[in-house]
Amino acid sequence: MKIATWNVNSLAVRLPQVLDWLAANPVDALCLQELKLSDDKFPLEALAAAGYQSAVFGQKTYNGVAILSRNPARNIVKNIVGFSDEQSRVIAATLDTPQGELRLVNSYFVNGQAPGTDKFAYKMKWLEGLRSWLGQELAAQPKLVLVGDFNITFDDRDTYDAEGLRETIHHTTEEREHLKALLGLGLHDAFRLFEQPEKSYSWWDYREFAFRRNRGLRIDYILVSDALKPAVQSCVIDKLPRKNERPSDHVPVIAHLDLL
């Protein structure tokens, strides 16, 4: 079973690239973030023609998430249960596999702008809400995968400039403590379960030739629960789509799980 996550930064713009990518990478499930479109604008038919069903939680202009899957997604939940939110940032679904079911949670974490701002305060509240809810989800379904754009670096390996960006947004101790607290629920960063190339990133700014200079951040993750950890066969970042015409600033991350 292959699960992927990709912040597409407008599905209206990126749909052709998503279809091309799925043709080349026929994963079982693809989680999208930053759709930037309302549900009525979602390209259900084009994705169905490509062999994917869609569970969609859209929003006009900002945010918006979706789970595309080859098999039907069940028990769909939108946003964090118990945390009131105007923004469409989370969609969860149960997927059936030949070896049983698993819970897939797709999240577009709050950016947070800068420490000390209202947006940063919202990010901290949101992270608290997410952790509290995920604890319940894990109790109900121990086979859980949390994917998405986390907008936080785990540690200095995940940034092109650990010293220069210390305690700036995506790098603060406070954000990283929240990320560690998520791992404390019994989750594992699938990417770090394996040897990886130095300076592996999943996002590069559009400015300053950042991709060409590999000045990026790793902020897109696939976290697997204790019960699924032994099943993870690989986790890779696919940098190829960043070379496309009109690319998203993020690239896909793919995990291969063998649930036997």
Place this chain on the structure above:
DNA sequence: ATGGCCGAGCTCCTCGGA
């Protein structure tokens, strides 16, 4: 030089992103 580049929208400037 605190910018640079993108996408969206009550679009020709402003906001948000990371």
